[in-house]
Amino acid sequence: MHPLLPLCVFWLLPLAWMLEKDSRLAYPRRSVPYHKDNCHRFHEEGVFNYSTMLLREDVDLLLLGAREAVYALDLNDISKKLASVKWEVTQKQKYECKNKGKDPETECKNYIRILHQTADNKTYVCGTNAFDPECDYMSYADGKLTLEKKREDGKGKCPFDPFQRYASIMVENNLYSATSINFLGSEPVLMRSSPTSVRTEFKSSWLHEPNFVSMAQMPESYMSKEGDDDKVYLFFSETAVECDCYNKLVVSRVARVCKGDLGGQRTLQKKWTSFLKARIDCPGLESKLPYLIQDTYRLCDPLRQWKDCLFYAIFKPQSETSDLSAVCAYRVSDISRVFAEGKYKTSVPVETSFDKWVMYSGDVPVPRPGACIDNVARKAGITQTLDLPDRTLQFIKDRPLMDQAIQPIGGKPLLIRRGATFTRIVVNQVQAADGEQYSVMFIGTERGTILKAANHDGEMFIIEEVQLFEPPEPIKILKFSNVTGQLYAGSDYGAAQIPLATCRRSSSCMDCVLARDPYCGWDTVDRKCVFLSDSPRGLIQSVKAGDASLCPDADVKSMNLTIWPQGNQKLHCSSPSNLAKTSWERDGRPLTPSTRLQVLEDGLLILNATDSDAGWYRCLSVEHSRATMYTTTVADYWVSVDPAGSKDTRATIVEARVDGPSVGGLQAAVAFLVVSLLALLTWNFYKGHLPLPWTCTKKNVEQYPESHGQVGLDTCQEAARSAPAEDKPLVAGANNGRDNHLLEENDVPNALLPSLQYIDDESEI
Structure with missing residues (x-):
């Protein structure tokens, strides 16, 4: 073997270890495998898709929507079912759905998609209803769930397709929904159903093949000096109309409308006059394609103004070559500023068949297009959107897209993780032993795990990863209750409930402190890791630095x-x-x-x-x-x-x-064998012990030009055996019914050479 081979092997091995190390980006400190005692779970035989939740903290209920069923579970222990109600499709509805080309066993069912509490403490519930969405009211009394049979048309409120993303929110008894309004899913809308129905235009510049994610309300009218209105924000991804691309480019968006919007008088009748949208970025990732938003969570400090609220958003790649997921955080004030002060994009026709979108640099009408009715507008005699001039309405009808993209805090993600794709996020703020407030992220993944993570001054730290579902199923919904301090997760095959922290997993002071969990600290009297709020004494804790110097020596028996x-x-x-x-x-x-x-x-x-x-x-x-x-x-x-x-x-x-040996050792052994094999093959090709395929073909073409295709193939197949058999006799490839006879080398005609075979075994002669 060539002396350079060992050097090549030892040079490549460190590279392999470096790649393995890089693949563990933001690795969890503790991995908790699936166990029945990890959390409370709920599942009913034959029922699937537990993906809609409503926390009724006023009556200690978790309302759980599934396929053709709604359950009332104990909020403190969801394994206890208190009541349930079935909402199944009829045979006629199932038959009609099947005739429309849908699967009768999966799509032609009633998937509960909307659960919202109304002002009279009832529940507004909507389902896909075999591709014919309907809504109803539901009440809970005397331990029973009851559908009131006040059926309403669910088109525009609830999706037709049970597997299509949607978003909805109830604001002061008014339902805001983002879904498709037709059977084919080709007419997406952002709609308010009551008291005055208002929706988006059916124009690609408004919504272009969107994938809706979530909605949130912001009380921007509270103590507003400008007399502003409350806003409803919508997060989604869509095909970018402004991109001059050969292929479709999907980007992430945030849009917003004003709560008091009634539409226009002549232009934009019963359409939003305040619909504006902007691109939202999560930069700094390895893919050249923008990452797509998957879920958001609004975090507000009750002691601060709405401008200090944050939106936490999770992103996944749209390219199959990347397996990174990320979390970015955005200030509501930054989003609001783009809509209130930013430039607009406008389409300009070019010589080719498409329009080019550029920044609008002309005069902007007054009142500002897309703005809510404020004190300045009221002084001008405009008290509602019906009073807005047509020039302002026509401007926003043609130009709902802002030019400036919204960037995250710090210009980069808070957390990056390689592996299972992020699906849902919840963020909770907690005060640690040092008196500071910390934001802890709970992130659901497509493998049925919950990541508990924090970002301390730019340092990514995943406290633990807990497996909730076995076999692994994507987490499709994630909710948090301030009353119980519990998380609630739903998947296709069940729901789970876990506490914010399980401090008892740390058996020593050093393990407890190095976990850097804001919820947990070491009690030196009871000698155990406890929940911060459960201890009357000061605890040893170090969230930012992980300083365990105050810990007593561990007592190991x-x-x-x-x-x-x-x-x-x-x-x-x-x-x-x-x-x-x-x-x-x-x-x-x-x-x-x-x-x-x-x-x-x-x-x-x-x-x-x-x-x-x-x-x-x-x-x-x-x-x-x-x-x-x-x-x-x-x-x-x-x-x-x-x-x-x-x-x-x-x-x-x-x-x-x-x-057995460690996985790392096995990886090293496999890498060593692969590199050794490649080096050995290279050395043999170099020395000529093994001919190169193109060498064989070239040689045969020169020797047998009239039949170079077949001869080249046969010679290449036999060349590897030519060296050890060069002194052995030749025989014809077929004996033609006779015994094999030895032939002298000079008696063999050229025409027979391609069919001659070397014999490695002397006993065959």
């Missing part, structure tokens, strides 16, 4: 183990953190692994024990934080080798085989 000579024993040691590395000491000195002392991911394996293996073994965990590096003892063993010890080692041997 030593275990005595006896091995019989030539026996096997595994010393267990599970790392408390994914960010920590474990190491072993023997008799106070670092242990050197060998063939008989194998270090595994979760322990140390002693094989064929001898007297020299006796001694004191200690497993150490080393973890870095912002403060410093911390080392703690995880396990302590005193091992003795005694012929009188237990001789039943079968279980130990089997366990060792199951655990």
Whole structure:
């Protein structure tokens, strides 16, 4: 083998390890696998798609909408069903849906899509109803859920297609909805159903193949010096009309309308006069295509003004080549400023068949197009949108798109994660032991896990990842209750409820503090990690730095183990953190692994024990934080080798085989073998031991120009065997019914050469 081969191997291995390290971007400190005790769960046999929720904290209820059913669950323990009601489609509706080309077993059902509380404490509920959406009112009394049979047309309120994204919100008993208004899904609308129905125009410049995400209300009229109106914000993605692209480009958007909008008098009758939209970016990711918004959460401090509210949004790539997901945060004041002061985009016809969108630089009508009715407009005699002049209305009808894109706080994402795509987000603000407020993000993924993460001064930190559903199912809805302090998640196959923190998972002070969980701290009296609000005393906690210097020394009990000579024993040691590395000491000195002392991911394996293996073994965990590096003892063993010890080692041997070497070691071995094989092939091609395919073809064309296609193929197939068989006799490829006869080399005609075969086995002659 060439002497450069080992150098190539050892040069490539560090590169492989670097790639593996980069793939662990924002890795969770703790991974909690699925377990029935992780949370409360609800599932009813034969019912699917638990993806609509309404928290009725006033009566301690969780209303859960599923396929053809609505459940009333105990808000404190959703595994307790208090009531339920079925809303199934009739056979006639199912038959008509089937005749329209839909699947009778999946699409031709009634998927509950809207659950909103009304002013009289009833529930407004809508379902897809076999591609014929309907709405009704539902009440809960005496432990029973009842549909009042006051059926209303659900078109424009609820989607036809149960698998189409939509958004809705109830504001002062008025339903705002974003969905498709027709069966084909080709007419998207943002609509307010009552008291005066108002919707968007059916123009591509307003909504172009949108994918609706979420809606939120902002009380911008509260203590407003300008006499402004409240706003309803809509987040969605759509095909960009302003892009001069060969292929369609999908971008993320935020749009808003004014609550008091009644439409125009002549222009834009029963259409929004305040509909404006702008591109919303989450930059700094590896893909050249913009990332697409998936969900948002509005976080407001009740002690501050609405301008200080934040929108947290999660994004996923639209390219299959990237597996990154991100979280970006936006100030409501920044969004509002773009709509109130920004430039507009306008379409300009060009020589080709499409319009080019550019920034509008002409005169802007007064009142400002898209603005709500404020004090300035009222002084001019405009008290409602019906009074707006046609020039202002025509302007906004043609130019609803803003030129400026909205950028996140800091100009970059708060959190980036490689792996399972983010699906839903909830953010909660908590006051830690240091008196500061921290925003903790709870993010649902397509693999049925919840990420609990925080961003401390630009540092991404995922506290833990908890598996909620098994088998893994995408989390389709995520809600938070301030009353119970619990999270509620829904998927196709069930719903789950988990607390904001499970502090008891940390068994030591150092583990509790290094988790940097704002909800948890170490109680030095009770000697356990507890919920911050549950302790009357001051707790040891360090959220920003992870400073565990105040922690007392861990009290680890030593275990005595006896091995019989030539026996096997595994010393267990599970790392408390994914960010920590474990190491072993023997008799106070670092242990050197060998063939008989194998270090595994979760322990140390002693094989064929001898007297020299006796001694004191200690497993150490080393973890870095912002403060410093911390080392703690995880396990302590005193091992003795005694012929009188237990001789039943079968279980130990089997366990060792199951655990085996670490995945990292296996990856290194595979990488080594692949690189070695490539280097060996390259060396043989270089030395001519293996011919290159194009060399064989060229050689045969030169030798047999009249039949170079077939000869080249045969010669290339046999060339690899030519060297070892060059001194052996030749025989014809077919014996023509006769015994094989040896032929002298000079007696073989040229025409027979392509069909001759070398014989490697002397017994065949």
